[in-house]
Amino acid sequence: xxxxxxxxxxxxxxxxxxxxxxxxxxxxxxxxxxxxxxxxxxxxxxxxxxxxxxxxxxxxxxxxxxxxxxxxxxxxxxxxxxxxxxxxxxxxxxxxxxxxxxxxxxxxxxxxxxxxxxxxxxxxxxxxxxxxx
Numbered sequence: 001x002x003x004x005x006x007x008x009x010x011x012x013x014x015x016x017x018x019x020x021x022x023x024x025x026x027x028x029x030x031x032x033x034x035x036x037x038x039x040x041x042x043x044x045x046x047x048x049x050x051x052x053x054x055x056x057x058x059x060x061x062x063x064x065x066x067x068x069x070x071x072x073x074x075x076x077x078x079x080x081x082x083x084x085x086x087x088x089x090x091x092x093x094x095x096x097x098x099x100x101x102x103x104x105x106x107x108x109x110x111x112x113x114x115x116x117x118x119x120x121x122x123x124x125x126x127x128x129x130x131x132x133x
Contacts, residue, residue, distance in 0.1 A: 014031065
């Protein structure tokens with residue numbers, strides 16, 4: 001069974017998502033035995049599965065933009081990648097790529113998320129990952 005097939009099998013009866021570098025899988029307990037081959041494939045190919053699930057956001061957004069209106073009257077755009085950010089034609093501080101969205105949703109504190117957005121907007125920033133040495 002391929003990783004893509006395993007993901008599809010899980011999604012037929014449950015859900016699967018990438019969160020903080022881990023696969024989060026939910027399905028009804030009666031389906032456990034039937035899904036064991038899919039789960040085994042995902043266990044042995046975790047990195048590939050994580051990448052496939054993360055890449056889905058980019059593929060869904062390719063060539064499109066989602067405009068969100070925030071409670072304070074502010075707005076932002078979500079796009080697939082840097083090419084999508086250029087396509088929107090707005091200041092880069094108002095545009096989030098899929099990779100930036102994944103970074104922000106890892107932040108658990110809403111006040112910190114708001115602060116990140118304020119700084120991104122003020123300085124027309126691009127969010128990146130800082131890798132520990």
